[in-house]
Amino acid sequence: MRESLAEAAGNPFDVTRADRLDDGLQHLAPGAVDVVLLDLSLPDSRGLDTVGKVIERAPWVPIVVLTGLDDKDLAVEAVRRGAQDYLVKGQADGELLARAARYAIERKEIESKLAEANARLEQANRRLEELATTDELTGLWNRRHFIEMIQQECRRAARSGADLALVMLDLDHFKVVNDTYGHAFGDRVLAATASIIRGAARTTDVVARYGGEEFMMLMPETASDEAVHPAExxxxxxxxxxxxxxxxxxxxxxxxxxxALKDGSPNDPDHLIRRADEALYAAKQAGRNCTKVWSEACAVAAAE
Structure with missing residues (x-):
């Protein structure tokens, strides 16, 4: 192989030969080699598993597989496992070896750039998804995502018969705070409130900024009386x-x-949100800075 490459016109390669896979792997330090011409019939490793061993040791190195078997299926499988090209030893002269090595290097560079581009794209997509589902100021779920989650949890509760509680929170006199101390201070208040709610929530709870100074905490498998303690x-x-x-x-x-969803009550998000809003209205009417659980009296008071 060394002799064949030496005869190739314009050959830029210096060849290091290793007769065993273990010996060859010792040469695969980062930056030490540009390409591996890999025989699949080595004394200590045979077949396509050899490709995997080289990739495991040096995933950055392009590989041209050399074999005495003129087998197209083997060629396809070698490339599928990560090789960049495939040559039959008896049919590969120096020119072909050099060209295959150069092309393998180019393909590996393209694959690496494509992988980097895909990674950046995935990161951008994750960021876009984050922006679409989270509130930028507080880091909580936003209203849009909360609606999706409450719909999902209502369907699950309807199927399983499980309890589902909703806590709606509204900051008292928040407009006065904004008007008196400015919107930057108001943002600080919202962020601090979000941090408190997040810290008190369970991992199964869905916490969201619903809008303005209003927050939601959806509590799966929780009855209304069980939601009082965390709300308080x-x-x-x-x-x-x-x-x-x-x-x-x-x-x-x-x-x-x-x-909360109860037996005989509609298992739908609008119903749950409306009742939480009526209970919140009752808390405001009771002087603020308190927690109210929905009752028929809340509905009557809200309708007046």
Whole structure:
């Protein structure tokens, strides 16, 4: 092989020969070789598994497989396993070997660039998906994704008969905070609130910024009375921790409404959201900074 390549016109390659796979693998340090001409009939490794061993050791190196078998299926399988080209030893002169080596290097470079481009594209797609489903300010799910999740959870609850609770939270007098201290401070309040809710939520809960100063926490397999404790914990934490920007420290409170799917009630998102909103309205009417669980009285008060 060395002699054949030496006879090729314009041959740019210096050939290092290894008669055993283990010996050849020792040469495959990064930057040490440009291409591997790989015999599939080595004393210590035979067949296509040899290709895999080289790729495992040096995935960056292009491979031209050499075999004495004129087998197209073997050629296809060698390329499928990661080789860049395939030659039959008895039919490969120096010119063909050199050309195959050059083309293998070019193809490997193209494959690497394509892999990098695909990785960047996947990263961009993940970022686009993140932007489409999360609220930029708080990092919580946005309204659009929340609607998808509540629809999904309502269907699941309908199939399994499981409980499903919804906590709706609204910051009290948030417009006053914005008007008094500015929108940048208001954003700080929203981010702090989101952090508190996220910290109190279970891994199975769906937490979202529903819009403005309104947040949602969807709690699968949870009855309304079971949702009261985590809701109250969130309310107390918000009231306990003033929000500060280094210049101002402002106490914030929140009102919360809780609804749940129950036997005989419609298993649909609109129903669940409407009842949580009615319970939230009752909390506001009760003086704010409190939590209310939906009841028929909430519906009557909201309708008045």
């Amino acid at each position: 914990r969130i309310r107390i934490l918000i009231a306990r921790e003033p929000v500060s920007d280094g210049t101002h420290a402002v106490g914030i409170t929140a009102s919360l409404g809780i609804s």
